[in-house]
């Protein structure tokens with residue numbers, strides 16, 4: 001069977017509380033070998049840990065404060081996140097970044113929280129998982145101030161110039177999800193200029209569900225749908241997409257078990 005990993009999934013959320021064991025069984029049956037869970041805020045820490053301790057070999061967990069969760073007193077939030085970072089060997093700092101789509105009100109706080117968390121990544125030699133929405137200039141302005149960053153720009157949906165700028169800013173991979181299957185996207189065209197060696201697969205479940213399930217709850221078991229679309233883009237077989245993106249994910253998260 002072809003093996004895949006889901007590098008970005010929020011299935012510790014309440015959306016899955018009723019049927020999480022089925023969701024995991026379906027994912028395993030679809031060839032998903034491992035799932036990476038990004039943290040988002042202070043409330044998500046406990047459910048994320050709970051899920052991971054139930055299936056310790058199947059999940060890898062990250063620690064970070066998501067940009068849309070950054071509040072005025074972000075320093076207090078970060079103190080708690082930082083305490084957790086000392087208590088457990090998380091596989092990445094994530095997800096962190098800048099999001100100006102929902103609100104620009106706390107842009108200064110978002111920028112400061114992002115910088116602090118990037119510094120933690122450098123100090124602990126961990127990869128970062130970056131969320132950027134309507135904010136690539138602002139995100140790269142900060143990222144390029146650091147030397148030696150590595151990780152994933154998750155949910156990439158930009159143009160080929162955006163891809164080029166990200167890949168030049170550090171040792172980064174682009175996370176590709178269900179958006180690549182959407183009818184009106186330019187992402188398939190964009191990816192023709194991006195080497196497959198820089199792509200990792202993700203669902204971002206429960207969001208961004210691929211066609212033909214668009215609008216419904218997303219599942220890690222839908223990763224092969226994304227891989228199949230990429231096989232067309234890169235004019236290759238789905239096995240090849242599985243093998244290369246799985247290798248890419250383990251490069252991006254190296255040192256995680």
Ligand SMILES: [Zn+2]
Nearest residue numbers: 008038095204
């Ligand atoms: Zn996410």
